[in-house]
Structures are given as structure tokens and as C-alpha cells.
Amino acid sequence: MQLVLLRLFLWGKILRQLGLTKKNLGEKETRPHLLEFCEGSGNLSDEFDPKIIGYLCNWCCYAGADLAGVSRIQYPHNIRIIRIMCSSRIEPSIIIEMFIQGIDGIFIGGCHPGDCHYIEGNYHTENRIEMTKKLLERVGLNPERLRLEWVSASESNRFAKVMKEMSQKIKELGPNPVSGNSPNLKILEQLIIARNAADDFRLRLLSGKAYILTEKGNVYNKKIEEERLKDTLEEIMDEELLRQRILSSLLKKAQSVKEIALDINCPSKSVLEHLVVLRDRGLVGLEKIEGSSPIYNYTQK
């Protein structure tokens, strides 16, 4: 229990350091599962003992894990399994949120392509996880901490093998840089930025529609080339990340374009371009003009 409180205390401190308030972050900062996980699995020894969470679909992977149990197949203890009905339930912002809260690795298990109980849920999962990995990579967290596998109800051996591999991999990678009592605030801020970007309607929409658009055809009954969609998605991802970086920078204090650019290490020209968009969205306002510099601030919509 003390650990939980410490963690919560630290969390608040971090948020304050980042100039964030709970309101800004939306409703997702508390995940009961995680808190309990933190409480239940304190590191007893000095050796790094990875905390891995597994989201397994009810119909294949979860059944596979059960079978591993029935068959008494042994695998490392690091994973805590949460049952979900379909792997497609997991959205990118949930994954990033878990990393924000300090988890070392995340495993998503679903049915093999074509076997989905909900027909094509796992195709959506595939697109989303791919997008999440790209986001993680862009904000400086090793995407290998996230793993997606198709495990059928009969593949108990495979489940155990994947678990072993995953545990090994995370051990190699070491603890999540934002976990523990002295998290890497830079990466933490970036993760929050990534989480907010992943929550942006453009990314949610396109990652959700990607499968239909490329495989089934769009509203004009035309299939979008995978490459084109991928490019579009990456472009949007970069744009939204940059916009979130600008917002994050403005959250700390009202600034001019030049100052923001310096803060987020990005050309002023792009900052100005995206500031125009954010202003149109009502997220940024002109606070005042200082000399020849317009100073912008973050305005709650």
C-alpha cells in the first residue's frame, strides 16, 4: 500500500513538474489494474524483475494460456494477464498510458488472421499496434517493449515460448525509463505527448479504418494502396506529435514561436504552421505582443 501511495505521490509531483494538471490529461491517468499490479509486485530483490502485462483475447490466446496451465507448461512469472473479448479492444492510447505508468513490457495476444471470433478484429489490432510502435519509436521508447502475437487456443507451447522470449527481451532492455522513483522526465513528457497524439481523432480514425480502406475498399469502392495509407498515417503522426509538443511546451508557459521552437527543438517555420492549426482548433490563443514577438498561450477549449 505504501508503494502505491509513493507512486501516486510521485506521479503528482511529475505532473506538477511538467506543468500538467489532472484535467489536462483527461481521465486516463488512473488504471486500477496497474495500481494493483504495482502494489502486488514490488521488486523483492535487487535484480530487475520485469513487469509485463498481457492483454489476451478471450477466444484464442486466453484459451491458449489456459491450456498451457492445464498442460503444466512452465513460463516466467513476470506476466499478469488481463482478459479481453477481442485483441482489437486495445487502443494505442491505453498502451502508451501503461508505459507512462511504468510498465516494462506489454504483450497483446489475439487469434490468428482469419480466425477472429469477431471476423476481422485482429486485423484492426495489427494496424493499431503497428501505429503504436511507430509512435513509441518517435518518442524514444524502444518499441520492442510491445509485442503482438497470434496464439490459438491449442498453441499452449507457443504461448509459453513467447512468454519466455518476452521476459528475456525485457530483461535485456532493462526497466522502463519512466518507472521507479526517479523516472526519466524527458521520456515521460514525450510519452504523454504520444498518448495525446494517439488520442487525436485523425489518428484514431485512420488507424481504425486502415484495414477497411486497404483491404475492402473505401466509400468510393476503391482500395487505397497500403503504401499511400502508410505514408499518410506517418505524416499525420508526425504532425500530431509536433502539435502535441507545441501544446506541451505552451502548457509550461506562454511563449513566442521562436521560444517554442527552441524548447521542442523544431524549426520555427513548422511551429508557426502548426500553431495556426492549433489556433483554429481553439487550443491556442494570442496572449499579447511583446516587442515584435506575438506570445501565444494554451487555452482550454
Added chain:
Amino acid sequence: MPLLGMYSRAPLREGGGGIATEEAKVIGEQAQVGEPMHKKAGAVLIIGGGISGMQSALDLADSGFKVYVLDKSPSIGGAMAQLDKTFPTNDCAMCIMAPKLVETGRHHNIKLITNADLEGVEGEAGNFKVTVAKRPRYVDESKCTGCGICTQRCPIEVADEYNKGLKRRKAIHIKYPQSVPPVHCIDQDICIGCGVCETQCEAEAIRYSQEAERIEIEVGSIILSPGFEEFDILSKRKEYGYGKFPNVISSLEMERMLSATGPFNGLVLRPSDGEIPKSVAFIQCVGSRDRTAGNPYCSSVCCMFAIKEAVIAQEHAPGLKATIFFMDMRAFGKEFDDYYIRAEEEHGIRFVKNNRISGVNEDKNSNNLILTYIDEGELKEEKFELVVLSVGMNAPKTAKDLGSKLEVELNEFDFCKTGVLSPLKTTREGVYASGAFISPKDIPDTVAQASGAASVASCIIASERDTLVEVKEYPEEKDFSGQESRIGVFICHCGINIGGVVKVPEVVDYAKTLPNVVYAEDNLYTCSQDTQQKIKSMIEEHDLNRVVVASCTPRTHEPLFQNTVREAGVNPYFFEMANIRDQCSWVHMHEPEAATQKAKDLVRMAISKASLLEPLSKVALPIEQSGLIIGGGISGMIAALDLAMQGFESHIVEKESELGGNLRHLHYMLTGENLQEFLKETIDKVKSNDKIFVHTNAEIKNIEGCVGDFKTTISKNGEEMEIKHGVVIVATGGMSYDPKEYLFGQDERIITQLDFERMLANKEAKAKTVVMIQCVGSRTSERTYCSRVCCSEAVKNALKMKELNPDATIFILYKDMRTYGFREIFYEEAAKKGIIFIRYYDDSPPVVEVQDNVLKVSVPDRFLGETIDIDPDLLVLSTATIPSQDNERIAKMLKVPLSKDGFFLEAHMKLRPVDFATEGIFLCGLAHSPKFLEECISQAKGTVSRAATILSKKFFEANAVISVVDESKCRGCGECVEVCEFGAPELVEDENGILHSKINEALCKGCGACAASCCNNAIITKHFKNEQIMTMIDSALKGGEAKEEFEPFILAFCCNWCSYAGADLAGVSRFQYPPNIRIIRVMCSGRIAPSFILDAFHKGVDGVLVAGCHIGDCHYISGNENAEVRVKNVKELMGMLGIDERRTRLEWISASEGKRFAEVMTEFVNDIKELGPNPMNPIEQPTKPQKESIECPQ
């Protein structure tokens, strides 16, 4: 031809794209199998819906023709929609254009075919069959409300072309907020087809299955007005670093930056770092006057465009310094030079002459730009934080395609080929052109041409007038009698024009608390088409019976809103406006608190009047379907001939013994036309036309009456005769200035350009050395304007001289060579042929001497740094064109204004170049300002088009605002008969033998002078009733908290035509004055009854201003004289009541005296401050004065 009639009733928009077109196709087929066609089609196709296309469309639609407007883009509006402000008045482009946009969009005789291309044209003049391919928008035009929810949810972004890439737009988008039609469009090139817009659209307007449609239409003639394309700097002029250096932008990008609706909400920012630049350089002639880039011509508008942007940029960013680098400043239009002078002297803009900047370098660290230029003979280098390239105009990209499909010829630069003598005609019969497609030009010239094109396009189908049009039907008017007032209030942000100063939401909240207000909201632009829809739906939803709009001035926007409420079944006179922009936010820019308070007061005053409004109906006056043309020069004759072709008779009144005017002195053109032959032909045509009556040696003695019903007395060879006519076209022409400079008249070798032209035409010019001096009498301190034609005329005559005598040496001494448009090519040719051009400066003009019978001209050349001495055989002076001497007399008779230069002053410099503010009177040619022959012809044709909008109807709907007599109160004293200048009241006996007054509705102009003079308040001036004015006075005082310091509260009664317009101009010009004043608009200062003023003092006002037109200028002839008498009486009474008479002030302020208005206000407020509070303030003086005694001062 009933078939087309049926088609015209198959609405393209309302019925939804697909269905309507199917019908159209069926009907098209029927037309083919039906009888062969004998008659022409009474419809016109206009290709290009910019300002030119809209003007043509409105003129044609208002004179009985069906109009189709084809635009390749999803919205009409063209290039003007992208502009922030317009020169030389600094009017907000969108403000003046929006009413036209809205009108075009909803005119029942105009069908918009947007997002469409021309496919093919068959047939001949009078009977064209046109095929149009309409690209799918994927949005149902009949269902989309333009709400914009879809764009918010669309995930795909792309650079916004409308904002020149400085902003983003979505795949589903609308071109600009005020777009007409207000229908979204999906950009197929970038849409990935996710389908989210369909899920978001409440109106169910998304149609992914929409396909391209082919529409067939039948028209009698075609007008081409596709506009222009920007010069391609990126690929053709790389040395300016455009696209490479972030802080090099084009002039249109600058325009978007300056716009309140632009990317930075009106701030000018460096794209590289978002800082406000401290120094901005404008580089002129980028892609103009540049043969290597393929554009040897001048783009005509960029000089003024740059000055305007520089002025506005400095206004938006204090501390910003603008510099303009140019070769010649081509400020050749009406009052452009004044603007240029003001920019330099008042705004401190730096002008660096004689410079074509050849390239731009960048300082990598600061992204500042380095320009190299020559100043005073020295090579200089200077850094600027922002560089604006004044980009030239190219022919539209569609020009070649249009040319080949329509089989019309283009010139070598792909602009439309037209002739000097038929400036609007293409090479194909029945196909006409206007606007920038003929040659680069500015908005007023474009609008005049557009009207002209409408005239020529309708001349050939004049017999089909009214065959295809529908009569606009309004829903039945709702009867609100006996009902309580239910007022809806709409308050406009006008971008940041109002919202940037006045706290609009606060005003909205305040309005909601006022009695009878059941609904109030704010709008970004209340004048936009979507808001019009909103107003209509709010009238329905809240059962409103009165509407108040608080926005700009009723002078420009009242008709628009009145029509809107009428469309919702509400009588248009149940509408009232509060002017919180021109008379509030713009004039109190630095006092947001006080401005907000004033806005609240103005809104409250309007609401109080609104609740007392009554429904009115218009009187239809019969129209005398003929015109009077004053002046028998080429403009007048062309107007008469076009009127005749339109089927209307006209009378030309010419003071001289022969027709022809100034054209008699012009002989040839470089393009080969024989002008004297043309003149002779025109005169013959005029004389032989049985619809034209020519009165030479005739003088106008008197003009009375009004639109539709003028009576003019002329004296012809000593005999007087009366002409009845419906419209007046003023074509009084101009004169050549008789120079006093340069020893003119003292030596026969010193001649004018016109003399020289005659000598050249007669091959008499034998001189070896010729010197021409430009700007003789133009652009001087006495006459600041440019005479526009002299530079080109000088080049013309110089080239002719070279042709006759190749060995001649010719010097042209000039200030700026203003050979705009394609005339530049002759200038270039002249330079190539060795004609020597030397620029002279105002402080060192050429010196002309005659020594020992040798003519000597010496001029300092700053470029070479030495004085050049020439001994010419001939000195030719390019003399100014000055206004006709008759202008003043005619202006007085017509009650129309003159400009400060003595030319006639049109209704609006930009959008109404050939109209006067007074209905039914038009102007063209040199009466308007100096101009070329082809421009005179275009304008003359333009006046005909405008006149046809009146003459084509049997009845003219007169104003509903008139006075009526309450017979039960009338004592028959006859005071009203005395006071009325129009003879409207008459004393009649009723059946009981009692004498009382009766007002003739047709004659009444609604000034209200009679009501003010009536001793028993028996005359009611509708819409300006005593109660309505009194309640405004009353409510004006009800706002605001007491302040610690004395702040005078002043009421101003301003006449609609001069002082109110002057107050608006103060706003437009942003002349600041104290916010202590509340203006009540009346039609005439003569309306102000003494009781209004005394009542105001009685209620506690600290000062009252009565402002009217200058004596002699009164729109109602002598209303202001009545006002003068009444104010004098009031002052006497005030003395008796113990009020300082200085608290009442009478001022004459004209529509052009914005500055003066602000000065008078400031002065008056200061005077009242000295006098202290009104001693009659009811709080201090509870006893009421005797009211009866002050109501009738006589």
C-alpha cells in the same frame, strides 16, 4: 420558345444536382426533336464568377435575362474574395463584395454552375448550345447547409489554396467562410474515402456516388470573364528565392496575412519564425515588364496593390517600416495619386524609384533578406526582415482551352483578343469578354467592363428580354398586427473588425436582457449567406416579428438584410440596424471598454426603435423608358447606340454644334485603327438611328423628377423644349489643360501633344529633335491626379514620329512612365528605337528657355548625375485632361457630387464605377476621370447595362419611406406645401369643405421636412416617425453607470446622404474620435424637429449635434436650409430655458469628409466638457419644463 422556359424552371440548385440535370437532359433532347428554332435564347452564359462575372450576371438578371454563371471552382467570388482591403478607399474587400456575392447566389434569374468546366459550344450568336461538364462535389448542393461539421472531423489535411498555403484545409472543405454557394466540396485528389463526413453530416448531404454531370444549356450570348492567373515565380524567377527563402512571400500571401480571416488573424508574421517584421520590402514588377520571363506587359494593378499592402501592414503592426522598390509608380487611376502621396507623406512609406531588384539573398542565420539597389546613383545593400514580391498577372490557365473550345482568338500572351474600338468583343460573334481576361486591370475598370459586357451581350438578344425570367416570389407577408414585439438581435463580429474592439458576446448577453428581445446571437459575419439562412430559420424558430442587426452601416447592408427578413415572410421595414463598426469599433479602436458600452447603447437604441416599427409597402412608379445623355462625345454616342440596340430611345444633348467631342482631335492608333473614320461612322449611325434624338447647340436648363420620371428642359438654338426620360447618363467629357508652364503660347515651337498628333497625322512634323515633357498640369500640387493617357500618347506619337522620320531624336521627360497593360510593349519598342527617356523630379523640373531664338530645354538626370541640355526643334507638352466646365452646373441640377478634382463622383469607387448614389443617374467617359478611348467605350456600354436594369421594367419600385398626413389633425395651414421642394403636399378640400393637406406618394421623397415643420404633428414620416425617433433619444440615455469624471453624453442627428456617410467614412479611414457620441440616422437634417432637440436636453443629454449636407448639396434640395432655421429657433428657446446655446451645434459634413467628422466630434466633446453637465439633467431638475410651448417654435 416554351421549352427553354421549362428548363429555366427546372432548378439546378434547389432540385439537387443529379435530378435537375436529368431533367435538363430530357428537355435538351426535346428541344432537338421539337420545331426548328427561329427565335433567339433570352439567356446569357457567363464563364467565370469573379467580381466581373457577378457584375455582368446581376446586370443581365435585373434587366430581364436568364443568366448562367459557370465557375471552375466550387465557389464564385474569384480573386477579389482573397483580398483584405481595396485601394484607394481601403474598403474591406469582403464587406463590399459580400452583398454582391449573396445577391448573385440568390437571384432568381441567376443559376450558378460551379465546380464545372466548359465542354463545347455549338451554334451561333443568338442560339448557342453549350455543354458544361460539372465535376462531382460529392455533396448534395440542395442539402448542404455549410455548417462545417464535416470539415472539423475530416482527418485529411492539405495546404489551403485560398490562404495561399499559409493555412490548412481539409479534404472536405468550403473555399472561404462567405462562399457562395455555401456548399462544401470533397477534394478527390486527397480524400482517402474514410466516410467520416457522411457519419457527421446531419443534413445527409454527402453523396459519394455522385458522378460528373453533363449539362446542356441554350443561351443567346456568352461572356468570358475567367480572370487571371498569378505569374509563376517559382519556376520562372528563381533569383528572388521564392519557395527557397521562407521570408520571401508573394503579394497575395501578404494579402491573406493582412486579412482578419487569414492565417495569422491579421498579423503580419515572418514565416521563418513567426516574428512581426520591422522592415518589409516590396519588390515590384515580378513577372511584369519582364520579357525574359515571357511577360513584357505591365500588370497594371501591382503598384497600387503594393502601396495598399504597405499602408495596411504598417497600420496592423506599429513599428513596421515598409519600403517599395519600383521602376515607375503606376498610380494612374482615379484618385490613385492622392493615395500614393498620402502613403508617402502621412504613412511614411519609403519609395525607392528607378529600381528593378534583380535578386534576393538571404542571411542564413537570421533569415533576413539582402537586397541590392541603386539610390541616388549609389549602389546600396540593405537587409529586410520580410520581402513581398508584387507578382504579375498572367492569362488564366484555362485561356487556351476556352479559346479553342469557343473558337475565339487569344493574343500572344493568351489574353483574350479584343479591339480598341470594340473593347468587349472577341473574334467570335456573340462571344464577349470582360475583366482581367482582356488585359490586366483593377476592380473598378473590371466592374465597368463587366457592365459593358452585359450590355453588348444583351444587345443581340434584346428582343428576347423577359422571355426566360421568373418573377421573384416571396412568401406571403405575415400579419403581426396586435402582436407584441418579438425581436431577434444578430450581432456581427465582422471578423476582427468589430470583435477585435467591442466585446461582442457581452453585447449579445446584454441585448438578451432588453425588453421584447426573444433571441440574440453573435456571428462572425452577419452578412454571409449562411448567416442569412440562420436569420431566416431563427425567425421561424422563435416566431420573430422584428429583426435587429448590429454590424456595419445600413447604407450598404440594409437592403440585404431587409430582403432576408422578407424571404422569411416578415415585412422588410420590421428591420433595424445598429452601426457598431463604422461608427463604433473602427473609430474607438483604442478604447475597447467605451466602445463596448457604446455598442450596447446603439443596440439598445435600435431595439427600442424596432419595437415601434410598422410594416410599409412600396409604391410602384411607371417608368418613362428612355434616356437622356448629357454630352455627344464618343461616350455619349456609344451609350445612345447601345440604348437603341437595347430597344430604348434616347436624347443626346450636346452643347457644341457637332457630335464627336474630344475624339475629333485624335487621329490614329499604333494598332492601326483609323479614328476619324470610326468617329464618322459612329456619328452617321447615331444620326440615322430613329431611336436617337440628337440635340446639338443645346443646353440643359433644368432637370426635375426622379428615376423613371425625369423632366428636362433644354434650350436649343434659343428655343426651350422639354424631354421626358427615365434615366440620365452623364457623359460631359473633359478638356485639355491650357498650359501656363514651359513658355507655352510664347513660342510656336512649343505645342501640345494634341497639336503634335495633328501634325503627325497630316505629315507636317519635320523636326529633327523633339522633346516631350510629361505631366504638364497633372500630378502638380494644384492638380494632384494623373491624366492617365499622356504617357501612352507620348509614346504613340514618338513612335509615329520615328516612323515618319527615323532620324529624329526624341526625348521624353517624365515623372513615371505609366504605360500600363499592353501599352508597355510600345514603351519597350520606343526605348528600342532609340527614343530617350529621362526621368525628372518634382524638385528639379525641366527648364525651358528661348535664347536668341534657340529653344533650350535642360533637365537634371539623376541617373547620370548631370544636367542634360537639349536644343529641340519642337517641344511637345503632354497636357492634363481637366474636367468639363459644365460639370459643376450639371452636378447641381442632378444633385450629384463632384470629386475634389472636379470630376463626377460615382456611388462607389470600387464596385459602382458608373453609377451615382442617386438612382437612375449614371456616368461614363472623361466625366468620370481621364481615360483611354477603349475605356470610355467600355464605360459607356456599362452605363447602358446599368440603365437597362431600370428601363427594362414597366414600374420602378419607389421608396416606401414617405410621409403621410393624418387628416384628423391637419389644420390646413399649408406650411408643408411651403417647405416641400418636390410639390408632394397639396391643400385639398374634403367633402365638408375643410381644407387639409394631402401628400402625393409618387412625388414624396421621404425626407420628412414637412413632418418637422407641421405645427400640429399631423404629418407622419414613415419609418422615421416622431415616436420612433423619440424612443431612440430616450433609450440612448438609459445605459451606462455614472462615471466619476464628467463624460459628456452627446446625441447626433445625421442625414443619411452626407453626414452619416461622412461618419462611415471616418470609420473606414479609422479616424478616431471620442466615444461620447450616439448617432441617430435620419434621411435629411430637415427632418429634425425642434422638439427632438429640446426633448433630448430635457432628458439629460449634454449636447446635440445636427449634421447635414453642405448648403446646396442637400439630397432633398433645401432640407438643410430648413434645418438651419430650426436650429436657430431652438437656440433662442434654449436661451430662454437657461441652457447654453453652445450645447446645440449645427454642422455641414459631406460624405467625403470623414476626417472633418472626426474633428468636429472631438471639438464638440471638448466644448461640452468645458460647459459641464446639462443643467436640465432630470436628476438635478425634477420640474418639467412646459412641453407644449416648445413643440411649435413658429
